[in-house]
Amino acid sequence: MKLYTIKLLTITCEILAQKNIIEILKKHEITGYTTYEVDGNGARGLRGHGLKTEKNVKVEVIMREEKLQDVVEEISRTLFANFAVVLYVSDVGVVRTEKF
């Protein structure tokens, strides 16, 4: 069972920025992603306590390298200034590349 290398983009951000992220993905015709709520600490302080709007969310996207650059660039440009966001990219192996 051969594994094909592909990119995994992981974005941790404040929950209210989730919508913006999903929209950016949609704009780049990416419809596969996984999300879950997390707590965290960072430059914008402790998150995950108090109001629901102060939670964080993680968005994980398995995607081809081609689109990665543009997506990362757009997230950086539109969200880094005003929202609590951290993103990172890693290499993963998948069975069915046609899915992504």
Next chain:
Amino acid sequence: MKLYTIKLLTITCEILAQKNIIEILKKHEITGYTTYEVDGNGARGLRGHGLKTEKNVKVEVIMREEKLQDVVEEISRTLFANFAVVLYVSDVGVVRTEKF
């Protein structure tokens, strides 16, 4: 503190397939894993809304390369057709290889 390279298998699937995944792991004598509920979007549409049975779950397994092939093969063969599943493999470094 030396780190030893080992494989991390991550499976994102509909929550009702979790049982099947765990059984496959057990069959291959793998008893260590971590699970958590997630939401998601993919070929089978938006998941995580509505009934509990429509949630997704992520299963993460740190394991030796030897078993990886068989586990991935069995999951692909038995679950890919009927269930919403996405899986990927990555390299991680651990301290205690004897645990896995």
Next chain:
Amino acid sequence: MKLYTIKLLTITCEILAQKNIIEILKKHEITGYTTYEVDGNGARGLRGHGLKTEKNVKVEVIMREEKLQDVVEEISRTLFANFAVVLYVSDVGVVRTEKF
């Protein structure tokens, strides 16, 4: 958009050890991390059922390689014996290294 390689340390442990982990991070002047509750199975048996104190938590820390050794060493030394802990390290690419 250039990506810089950096380390991602992931710790899965019993929820009552989270405090100890965060303290170790703080001691090494690391204030950025992400946490979320997970279930799991391992040498110390099934976790995540029953009392809240029997849940697991995952702590993820993006950090520079320099500090990694010391943090991993301290966690191993102080927690491996008495707590249910699994940790692993992976390589990820980030846009803003100055954040970590």
Next chain:
Amino acid sequence: MDILQLIQSNLLTPIILFFLFGIIAARIKSDLKIPEAISEFLPIYLLAAIGLHGGIEMRNTGFENMLIPMLVAIALSLLFTLNHYQILRRLGKFNIFDSYALASTYGAVGAVTFSVGLSFLKNQGVTSEGYLAAILAILEPVAFIMAIFLTNMAVSKQIRQKKQSFTKDDTSDIEIGIQETKTKLSQVLHESVTGKAIVILLGSIVIGYIIGEEGFGSIKIVFDEMFTGAIVIFMIEMGIIAGQRLDDIKKVGVFLTAFAVIMPTFNGVIGVLVATAMGLSLGGSVMFGLLLASASFIAAPAVLRHAIPQANPSLYITSALGITFPYNIIVLLPIMFAISSIVHNG
């Protein structure tokens, strides 16, 4: 007895109105939702309340007369499931897996529908036999078990036919296949019977029977007086989920949409008449009809996804939750009540 008026008076209850409200909230894409922990807890609470109430009633009235209605309910449920299968497979041209899955979804019962029925009767000032809660518990797995058994039979047969045509030495493989199928059946059986709905329902019936009216006193406020309010909250979430599914109804097709309305009507009316013939009360006959009319949408996916993984879950969830459930509680329930009133007073 004016059915339209009854439908209207049924429509204007908090339960139905909050259900419709939930649908609207979903349609206008509001972010309103009942937190998962609450909407997971409410069915457990509702079933506990139903069970306790049923158990107490059974203690008051005895359950001597329960045996026949229960056997009849089981027989009808099996019969209807087979009937559904034939209709879906022959007329609907569904594949064998979808046919069995849908057949049993409609042969099984819906606990939420049952709750709404009890509230409806309460509102009309009518009582029903307590043992119907026990029949609810026992009917839950019946249709599933038969459907799964028949699916497995069909699959085994296919495998055996292949075996005869090939007569290669992969016999052992096939044996294992059949073996696996059998293991699965017993597993599914265990899962169905230990499913939370049945367990909490049967447990509460037994506890209700033991404690009786007197022991119930200290928990009556939680398990009786708050019942309708709790359903109302649950109905908001049910409405939201149903509303989100409305788009999928197109995918379900005209045939299944018609099936999801006509079949419950047929099953329900027969249920009311048979129950009346067996001597059940006006309210009991309505609830008996409702048991047979209702489709399962909480238990169904949990059981069928493992038992018949080849079936498309969005077919049975969408039709049961998106079409049959609203139809049953808004339209069919008052119709059955009218019929039961006529045959009981006639």
Next chain:
Amino acid sequence: MDILQLIQSNLLTPIILFFLFGIIAARIKSDLKIPEAISEFLPIYLLAAIGLHGGIEMRNTGFENMLIPMLVAIALSLLFTLNHYQILRRLGKFNIFDSYALASTYGAVGAVTFSVGLSFLKNQGVTSEGYLAAILAILEPVAFIMAIFLTNMAVSKQIRQKKQSFTKDDTSDIEIGIQETKTKLSQVLHESVTGKAIVILLGSIVIGYIIGEEGFGSIKIVFDEMFTGAIVIFMIEMGIIAGQRLDDIKKVGVFLTAFAVIMPTFNGVIGVLVATAMGLSLGGSVMFGLLLASASFIAAPAVLRHAIPQANPSLYITSALGITFPYNIIVLLPIMFAISSIVHNG
């Protein structure tokens, strides 16, 4: 009419005491917290209860007399929002984004504050006009929409000015920028109006109106009698969150702290007087004043974070939740009650 005595009698209610308790629990760094699912559910429940109650009252008393108070409330809310903006921008030297965000946070209304107000009146044995719940729902988005509209106007103006100074061929880019801004406005509008608070509140008002006192009977225990107990539980969590924010008050600065106390007092007292002049009852005038005095801290971040992302959320959340909310329910509410009592009996 002794205000201090009233403040004291208001302080010693379970609602205020549990709120203070929550603050203390947070300050001593206790791990006490109300699980998220519960604290997410409680506002939905409270709004449903308020809405049902309001709808039933409106059915009883008619809503002919509602139009004028509602228009006056909208006008005051808009006026106050503009006034806040001027004060914050001119005197407070806040940037344009923070000024609009804060202005609308204080121009909008707080549903939790409203709940506490209703309980306060109940405790004093005073009633209020049912249609105030409807005004609550309608006021929710008004201030936001105006602030967002004005912010967008300001941003467009800036962009257009840049365009004139450059007159490069990046015109299309700017057009797209303005286009985007407009889309965003309609999006934010949709989001505000379909926000869960408004949806559940309006839905419950309509349902309350339809079912009336009679239909309410079966759910009265859950949606009426449990109301104060539910607020008490919610107040623990509100206290904890407010307590966690106390440290941030320093960051908020002296100006905003003063603003967060003086502005609501001003708005609230005017509200009471205007309402009295329009003929509202003693209790109704208090609630009208409270609507105008209250600041939004649940809806505000959800709306403003998308609409004015440049604004610093910790400014508007901290001041609304950490300063204005406690001040309103502990100090201002009894003051407004005293004023309303005087002007109604004088």
Next chain:
Amino acid sequence: MDILQLIQSNLLTPIILFFLFGIIAARIKSDLKIPEAISEFLPIYLLAAIGLHGGIEMRNTGFENMLIPMLVAIALSLLFTLNHYQILRRLGKFNIFDSYALASTYGAVGAVTFSVGLSFLKNQGVTSEGYLAAILAILEPVAFIMAIFLTNMAVSKQIRQKKQSFTKDDTSDIEIGIQETKTKLSQVLHESVTGKAIVILLGSIVIGYIIGEEGFGSIKIVFDEMFTGAIVIFMIEMGIIAGQRLDDIKKVGVFLTAFAVIMPTFNGVIGVLVATAMGLSLGGSVMFGLLLASASFIAAPAVLRHAIPQANPSLYITSALGITFPYNIIVLLPIMFAISSIVHNG
């Protein structure tokens, strides 16, 4: 006074029956479970209700007579903890860490057990002294603090002995070790005292005392009338957790199993007699005995896991929750009630 009959009448209450039901549900591997948010919220609610009730009672009856029972309770708790340690270390051959952890688990108190006791008395139509809720709060940390202090003493001694035998220049290391131990003690102290159970309990007592019977009126339905129903729901989850632990009892061993039954009986009976001697009422003596008999299973892991991380948590959780808790509420509670009845009427 027939103990067996009392046990039986205690067994057939909803609380005990739903607890047994939960055990059965876990044993047959049902997927039934109360959502986490609910089962986290219920203890907070129960403690708030207990505290409010206790505070109101204290206001009615004064707490002059509270001092002696409280001091006696503390003294007995410390004495019992030391006694447990000797038994576990000497007879049970447990290591020093497990011995102290277990000793304090059984020296501490169980809030859930206390809740069940209050419901049991209510059922028997018997009242108890309100200040017992305050003793519950104060006893919570006492046994832990002593056990942690003694464990640290023991560890320091070991380190010092090593130091004397080596007399190398790693003295500073050892100093740091002792320093660390001391910091830890004050940390654990803070954690215990700000633990959610104590905080909500003490807070509610104070609030109950302030608001009195009159202020309680508006929240009585939630914090009093729903109390038993809420315990019933919580008992389902407690039963499930206890049931899941039954397998672990084998690992716990015969000695600890016997300890988990005999020790509470001994402590509890002494408690009843001492309380009677101090002049507490029939019901108050039962509750006093129950305080001493009960073992902590919610607070214990949270505190001990940090304070004595070397101890094996499955020992103290399993014995306290899987053995002692069921034994206490099913068997010992009625026994103590019978004894208290005899000594109070004799």
